[in-house]
Amino acid sequence: MSIDGFTDVWNRLFDAQPDPPPLLVLLTGLVALAVVLTRLPWRIGRNAITIAHEGGHALAALLTGRRLHGVRLHSDTSGLTLSAGRPSGPGMVFTLLAGYVAPSLIGLGGAWLLGGNRITLLLWVAVVLLLAMLVMIRNAFGIVSIMVTTAVVFGVSWFAGPQVQAVFAYTGVWFLLIGGIRPVGELQTLRRRGRMPASDADQLAGVTFLPAIFWVGLFGVVNLLALGIGTSLLAGAHLADLDLPF
Template identity: 75%
Template sequence: MVSIDGLTSIWDTLLGAQPDPPPLLVLLTGVGALVVVSTGRLWRVARNAVTIAHEGGHALAALLTGRRLHGIRLHSDTSGLTLSAGRPTGLGMVITLLAGYLAPPLVGLAGAGILGGNRITLLLWVAVALLLAMLVLIRNVFGALSLLVTGGLVLAVSWYAAPQVQAAFAYTGVWFLLLGGLRPVVELQRLRARGRMPASDADQLAGITPFPAFFWVSVFALVNLAVLGFGAVLLAGRILTGHGLSG
């Protein structure tokens, strides 16, 4: 049984600010994330994290717009599927379809905001909590294993790793989500151009709005670029000033 002092210590660890990471660490983690996003073999493995955020975005949007969420599937080819029920048209469906490709960089931006206050452990624990919440909605074995492995890794880093290791892990993850939101949009358009994704989110949006699929692909790209720029400014502030954004 955990004592009151133990609970207080955990609470202080969770909400307390960690030491400022070296500016070089912030820079190198950004470069490392860019290498992962740009390298085919590394991307094929790491893309699972983007898929988790993508499907999580669909699921959250469906719940917030009043749709009935039936479950999420994550597949070994890094694709995913979120099943919800409700009106097949209307604003709720538009928001649900939009949320997938926009979710990874938006999650990264939220992470950059938390890192701005040096709440590195808090960021890692929030990530674990979100993964556990998503696990309840998973409807296939590979999806459950993906979330358990990812959540277990994040929890282990937050619990056992030294502060600098936690910082490197957290900054790499945030940079990766910010940068990794763009490559799936490029891949989407390439596949669409070859006629290999006729039921993509963009094509479904085209079917329920007056705008063509390429318009929605452009929206994905422009929003994700803007979010990447904003997130990079938040993170790069540490490189330029040499200390935390919160002082």
């Protein structure tokens, strides 16, 4: 690559894009909310939440010194991350804790980048994270799921115009922030019905002195805080410019 070509790519990545229209910020948030609240769109979109969830487990396992054996993603939107190490202690706790909070925390990081109008940079960071995840996948559906997602994100980042990039990025970040909350409610519903006895929360209860309901509550609190802060980063300044009737 020539110096001019490298400079062009560098500028494309790190230059701030223009402020998106305030209405775009509002409408993409409403679209993300609609996806989370409706059955079929949520069933499809939940795969992105699962990727983030299992990625959180995997990253926490690596950071705490556990041996990561791989990640599986399933067509029913469930997933499994396998790691080896001590069956208790801080490493196990953080690995189990990371899953349900990962989508919201990733969304919060995305909101921070969008708050600085680094839309293209956000999309390329997403591509890098997805490629890192691909290395850890150990089943066919997971490989296809990650490759398709990566291709879509890269295609938007490289070929789409600024407005399309903005719509895609804002919708995706809103979806992670809002969609990170719903699985916590689903988790507690399944636990209450006795259908999820080996959930992350129950495993955390097994390796700590705190009950599973404490961990479910912690997941919810962290994700709600991430949504609140992320909303401020995404919409605080932009929505103030809208002439809303309320």
